[in-house]
Amino acid sequence: MKNRTWGAVPAALLTAFLVVGSNAAHADRLDDIKKAGVLRVAAFDSNPPFGFVDPKDNQITGLDVDYARAVAKSLGVKLEIQPTNPANRIAFLKSGKVDLVFANFTITDERKKEVDFSTPYFASGTQFIAKKGVLKSPEQLNSLRIGADKGTTNEQQVRAKFPNATIVAYDDTPFAFAALRTGNVQAITQDGPKLVALLARVPDKANYEISPFTISNDYEGVGVPKGETRLLDVVNSTLTHLEADGEAAQIYDKWFGPKSAAPLPRLFKIGDPEKSS
Amino acid sequence: MHNWLEPKYLAWLEQGFLVTLMLSACAALCATPLGFVLAVARTARTGAIARGAAAYVFVFRNSPLLVQLLFWYFGAAAVLPPAWMAWLNTPHAVTLGTLTLRWPSFELFAGWVGLTCYTTAFIGEEFLAGMRGVNPAQGQAAAALGMSRYATLRYVILPQALRIATPPLAGQYMNVIKNSSLTMAIGVGELSYMSRQVDTESFRTFQAFGTATVFYVLAIAVIEVALVLWQRTGVRTLQRGRV
Amino acid sequence: MNGFDWLPALRYLLLGAFPAGPLGGVALTFVLSVVSALLAALFGLAGGIALAMTRGFAHLALTVVVAFFRAIPVLMLIFWTFFLMPILLHVDVPGLATVVCALALIGGAYLSHSVYAGITSIGDGQRQAALSLGLTRWQTLREVILPQAVRVMMPSFVNQWVSLIKDTSLAYIVGVPEFTFLANQLNNRLMVYPAQIFLFVALVYLLLCGALQWVANALLVRRKSTRLRASEVQAGKLMHELQNCR
Numbered sequence: 001m002k003n004r005t006w007g008a009v010p011a012a013l014l015t016a017f018l019v020v021g022s023n024a025a026h027a028d029r030l031d032d033i034k035k036a037g038v039l040r041v042a043a044f045d046s047n048p049p050f051g052f053v054d055p056k057d058n059q060i061t062g063l064d065v066d067y068a069r070a071v072a073k074s075l076g077v078k079l080e081i082q083p084t085n086p087a088n089r090i091a092f093l094k095s096g097k098v099d100l101v102f103a104n105f106t107i108t109d110e111r112k113k114e115v116d117f118s119t120p121y122f123a124s125g126t127q128f129i130a131k132k133g134v135l136k137s138p139e140q141l142n143s144l145r146i147g148a149d150k151g152t153t154n155e156q157q158v159r160a161k162f163p164n165a166t167i168v169a170y171d172d173t174p175f176a177f178a179a180l181r182t183g184n185v186q187a188i189t190q191d192g193p194k195l196v197a198l199l200a201r202v203p204d205k206a207n208y209e210i211s212p213f214t215i216s217n218d219y220e221g222v223g224v225p226k227g228e229t230r231l232l233d234v235v236n237s238t239l240t241h242l243e244a245d246g247e248a249a250q251i252y253d254k255w256f257g258p259k260s261a262a263p264l265p266r267l268f269k270i271g272d273p274e275k276s277s
Numbered sequence: 278m279h280n281w282l283e284p285k286y287l288a289w290l291e292q293g294f295l296v297t298l299m300l301s302a303c304a305a306l307c308a309t310p311l312g313f314v315l316a317v318a319r320t321a322r323t324g325a326i327a328r329g330a331a332a333y334v335f336v337f338r339n340s341p342l343l344v345q346l347l348f349w350y351f352g353a354a355a356v357l358p359p360a361w362m363a364w365l366n367t368p369h370a371v372t373l374g375t376l377t378l379r380w381p382s383f384e385l386f387a388g389w390v391g392l393t394c395y396t397t398a399f400i401g402e403e404f405l406a407g408m409r410g411v412n413p414a415q416g417q418a419a420a421a422l423g424m425s426r427y428a429t430l431r432y433v434i435l436p437q438a439l440r441i442a443t444p445p446l447a448g449q450y451m452n453v454i455k456n457s458s459l460t461m462a463i464g465v466g467e468l469s470y471m472s473r474q475v476d477t478e479s480f481r482t483f484q485a486f487g488t489a490t491v492f493y494v495l496a497i498a499v500i501e502v503a504l505v506l507w508q509r510t511g512v513r514t515l516q517r518g519r520v
Numbered sequence: 521m522n523g524f525d526w527l528p529a530l531r532y533l534l535l536g537a538f539p540a541g542p543l544g545g546v547a548l549t550f551v552l553s554v555v556s557a558l559l560a561a562l563f564g565l566a567g568g569i570a571l572a573m574t575r576g577f578a579h580l581a582l583t584v585v586v587a588f589f590r591a592i593p594v595l596m597l598i599f600w601t602f603f604l605m606p607i608l609l610h611v612d613v614p615g616l617a618t619v620v621c622a623l624a625l626i627g628g629a630y631l632s633h634s635v636y637a638g639i640t641s642i643g644d645g646q647r648q649a650a651l652s653l654g655l656t657r658w659q660t661l662r663e664v665i666l667p668q669a670v671r672v673m674m675p676s677f678v679n680q681w682v683s684l685i686k687d688t689s690l691a692y693i694v695g696v697p698e699f700t701f702l703a704n705q706l707n708n709r710l711m712v713y714p715a716q717i718f719l720f721v722a723l724v725y726l727l728l729c730g731a732l733q734w735v736a737n738a739l740l741v742r743r744k745s746t747r748l749r750a751s752e753v754q755a756g757k758l759m760h761e762l763q764n765c766r
Contacts, residue, residue, distance in 0.1 A: 046708035053705055058532045059540065082615075083705070087477060088695050095606040097615060114480050145382075151477040168384065168464050169474065171693075174708030179464070181711075182354040183362050184383045203712050339682065339729035340722040341689035344700060348722065351707070352715030455593040462693065469595055482603055490596055497591040 030075075030230045033099055038078050041068040042098040042223075045083035046174050049197050049255035049262070050104045063255040064102035067121060067222075067239070070247065071100070074238045085172040087150035090114060093223050100235065101223030104191060106153040118222035118235045121248070123268035124191035125214030126154045129180065129199060135187050135211045141165050147176035147185035154189045157216050173198060180208075187211070191218065193256065193264055200262035219274055243270035282484045286475040290485070293471030294492045300385065300467060301454045301496075304392040308453070309446075311393070312400025317430075319405050330401070337398035342459050346391040350384060350463040388460035392453065399449050407442030408434060440511065447504040451497050458493075468492055533702050544697035546724060552620060552688040552698060553728075557681045559624035564631020564680075569661065571636040589629030594687050597622040602694045619691040626687075627680050634676035638669035678736040682729045689725070699724065 033039050043064050044051030051062040060081045072079035082098050089105060092098045093115055104124075107117045128135055128146070135144070142164040148155035150169040159167055168185055170176045176188040177198060190198070192214060199205050222239075224232045242248040248270055256264045282290075318330035337345070354362060381389070411434050419429040461470035472489035476482050536544015543551065571582055589597070601618040613621075642665050650660040689700040703721045707714050 045705055053709060055528065055709065057540065058528070058537045082695065083697065083701075084695055087473065090477065090480075091482075091603050092695070095603055097606070150473065156478070168382075169470075170464050171462065172708065174711065175464075178351055178354075178711070178714065179384075182351075182383070183359075184354070335730070336722075336726065339686075339733075340725045341686040341700065343689045343692065344718055344721050344725065347700075347704070348715070348718040352718045354714075355712075356715050451591070455591075458593040458595040459690070461595070469593065469599075472596075473599070476603075482607070486596065486599055486604065490592060490600075493593055493596060494588065494591045 028230060029099060029225060029228045030234065033075060033077060033231070036077075038080050039068070039072040039075060039100065040080045040082060040098045041065075041072075042082045042084040042089055042092045042101045042103055043068060044085070044103050044172075046085070046172050047104065047194060047198075048201060049260070050194065051081075051083075051102075063122075063251060064104065066251045066254070067242070068100065068102040070242055071222075071235055071238045074241075075234060085149070086152045087171055089151065089223065093225055096225075099225070099231070103223075104194065104220050105223045106191075106218045107221050108153055114226065116224040116226055116228065116232050118224060118232060119239055119270060120219035120221045120268075120274065121239050121270050122193075122220040123272075124193050124218055124220065126157050126189055126216045126218065127192040127195055127214050128187045128189050128211045129177075129195050129208055130187040130211060131180070131207055132209050138162075138213055138215060141187070144186040145184070147179045147188035149173055149176060149190065152190070153216075153218060154191065158189055161215060177202070191220075193262075196264055197255075197262040219268075239270050282475070282481060282488065283479065286479055286481075286485070287488070289471045289475055290468065290488050290492070293466060293468040293489075294496075296385075296465065297454065297457050297467040297492075298496065300389060300392065300460065300465065301450075301457045303389055304396055304457070305450050305453050307389075307393045308396035308400050311397040313404050315397060315401030316404035316408060319401065320408065334398045334401060337395055338402070342391065342395050342456055343462060345395055346388060346459060346463050349391040350387040353387070354383070384460070384464040388457075388463060388465045392456060392460065395456065396449065396453050399452070400446065403442050403445040403449060404438065406445065407438035407440075410441040411437045443507065444504060447500055447507075451500050454493065454496050454500075529706060533699065533706065536697050536702060542697065545702050546699045546728075548697060549685070549688050549699040549728070552616070552623070552691065552696075553681070553685045556620050556623035556627060556684050556688070559620065560627025560631055560680065560684065561677065563624055563628025564635050564677075567628055567632030568635020568639060569666075571632060572639045573657065573661070586629045586632050589626050590633065592626070594622065594626055595690055595693065597626060598690055598694060601625075615691075615694060615696045619688070619694065619696055623684055623687055627684050630680050630683075631677065634673050634680070635669070638673035638676070639665055641672055642668050674736070674740055678733060678740075681736075682732055685729050685732065686725065 043060055043062065045053055045060055047062075049062050050064045051060055053059070054061045060083060065079075065081065068081070069079050082092060084092055084098075084101075084103055086103070089101050089103050090111070093101050101115075104122065105111075105117075107120060111117070128141075135141070141158070141162045145166045145168060146158055146162075148158060148167055148169050150171055155167060155169055158165060168176075168179065170179065173188070173190055173194065176185070176190075179185045180188050181204075192210070195210050199208060199210060202208065222235050224235060239248070242251070249266065252266050254260065256262065256266065281287075315330050315333065318326050319334070321327045321330070415433050415437065416429060419433045424433070457467055458469040460467055461473065464470075468489050472485045475485040479485065532545065534546045536542060536548060538544065538547065542548075567582065567586060571579065571586070574582060598619060601613075601622045602615065605618060605621070606613050639661075646664055646668070647660055650664045651657070655663065688698055691698050692701040692704060695701070700721060703717055707717045710717070
């Protein structure tokens with residue numbers, strides 16, 4: 001008899017805990033955010049100018065962070081940044097550790113099965129950096145060792161289009177670039193704007209060049225947990241308003257404008273029609 | 278089976294498992310003799326050698342393997358002369374009859390070096406504990422018989438030390454397999470790396486990590502079983518009166 | 521390191537963004553280590569005692585569980601607790617808690633094994649003497665066996681805690697801003713000083729682990745002499761009473 005009650009009590013507690021827990025998951029994320037007063041966002045910490053650590057105050061800052069701050073302001077809550085690399089983005093979102101992903105998150109159909117995307121706020125194409133004079137045309141890629149970031153579309157695209165290339169995946173772009181510098185890989189792949197910004201900040205930039213071709217057309221959006229339609233609507237309306245009142249252009253100017261470290265003309269505005277890849 | 282994981286992803290995991298086994302085997306094979314040398318060095322009469330060996334053990338046992346691997350991959354690579362780096366990075370192949378040995382990629386090489394240096398410190402300590410576990414009377418008896426220090430070591434102390442050290446050594450070999458998972462941080466395509474890869478592409482988190490865990494536990498279990506078998510046969514030979 | 525302002529970088533590595541952000545760096549490593557160590561010790565004691573006190577199926581089940589946690593690589597367990605636990609339990613678990621959980625489970629499994637070995641290493645005579653004096657099994661464990669076993673187990677505990685300090689560096693893989701993570705961030709920013717940065721990181725860990733071992737040695741040597749006398753007195757008392765009972 002004693003054994004029976006002993007077994008029943010923890011079992012009942014566990015069931016109660018799971019039931020309460022499951023019910024909690026069905027509450028709307030937007031309400032949770034407003035109740036907690038905090039919007040948790042995953043952003044890069046080593047990918048200037050999208051997300052990086054400002055050495056002056058050791059806070060994470062960047063283009064993605066500015067957009068995230070605008071969303072937090074429109075919700076009336078504080079912004080909390082969780083540093084991430086490309087490999088951990090989706091995991092953070094799916095396991096509920098963050099509410100949104102602002103990390104140069106490329107929109108793909110495969111990913112749409114797992115997460116929802118906002119309207120795109122950035123456009124780019126997959127490009128390559130190599131030591132000067134090494135990579136001149138896409139055909140060479142099949143014979144090279146290429147560094148990529150784990151969990152990025154760049155990695156998947158190169159693997160799909162150049163099956164004979166050897167791809168080494170690293171946790172983040174600076175790792176891949178270090179591998180390029182030591183000669184471990186002959187080229188690395190990432191979104192064009194990221195590579196431009198990376199090259200501008202590298203101390204020995206004269207030795208490297210960005211190859212003059214892209215192999216895709218990609219759009220980046222905000223990652224939203226699947227099924228959170230009210231949150232998604234808030235994010236979309238914030239982004240559209242930012243474009244309408246010119247703040248989106250200002251944010252772009254701050255990081256990619258003529259006075260920035262890596263100027264790039266703004267070819268895509270929020271709400272522009274998407275080209276097919 | 279199809280609902281568990283697609284065959285493509287299963288193949289990635291199997292490939293990763295092979296890399297894990299190969300890397301662990303190479304590291305263990307190199308670390309064992311080196312660890313033995315280290316243990317002998319620790320008991321050396323010359324103070325400098327003993328102190329140097331003790332310092333090696335202290336440094337490599339008290340810093341995380343992850344940091345050591347990052348150092349070998351990034352730090353050492355930055356410090357070595359560019360000519361060496363160029364040689365280490367180009368694929369070399371040696372053909373011995375029908376067997377072609379290919380020089381591994383740099384991350385595999387750095388992972389192997391890091392894992393070996395780390396494991397050597399631990400294996401050295403196990404050998405040392407084995408040698409210390411031998412009754413001092415044995416050494417004294419050998420000296421009384423007029424055996425040289427080298428002969429004492431070779432015929433009296435070491436056989437007994439090795440028998441004492443074998444269970445903890447098996448434990449260290451199990452640790453090598455587990456520690457090899459850390460090389461994923463420097464890009465080695467072993468089992469943990471592949472499970473992460475499968476997870477990010479197929480989003481089947483449970484299946485990817487579950488399969489990888491099963492592979493690891495299997496590998497560890499094999500070593501455990503081998504140890505138990507060795508102990509059983511060892512006991513039987515002792516009971517029969519042989520040493 | 522010319523032209524490089526190393527003081528704020530050093531402060532960042534030691535404390536993270538605190539107080540303008542969450543605690544990070546060496547301070548977080550320290551907190552992670554202490555919390556995991558305490559939990560692991562708790563699990564280890566509970567598990568070891570459970571292993572010693574159970575028989576048959578429960579004992580076998582416990583042995584299998586402990587063996588599983590000793591066979592799984594720490595990295596894989598961190599993946600499990602970090603990525604899967606929140607999905608399975610539908611509860612949001614902060615990154616720190618998942619890492620502490622993983623480290624405590626593995627540390628606890630190793631310590632269970634050591635505690636069990638320590639308990640069984642105390643001669644059966646002690647247990648039988650206590651039982652024949654009318655002490656219950658639990659009283660035997662608490663008053664006679666454990667005090668002696670703890671002395672035997674302490675080196676294992678210290679070793680496991682040193683391992684734990686090193687294993688906190690694995691939190692880097694899941695984005696917890698502890699020391700290795702921040703050092704890597706710094707390396708990504710500076711790009712050209714990898715050897716110096718990682719040597720410094722290794723040095724700090726050496727200091728942390730070395731300090732723990734030194735403190736443990738100092739405390740153990742002192743306690744060893746007093747405990748030895750105390751347990752010897754206890755054992756002597758028991759034998760005396762046994763003889764008198766005859």
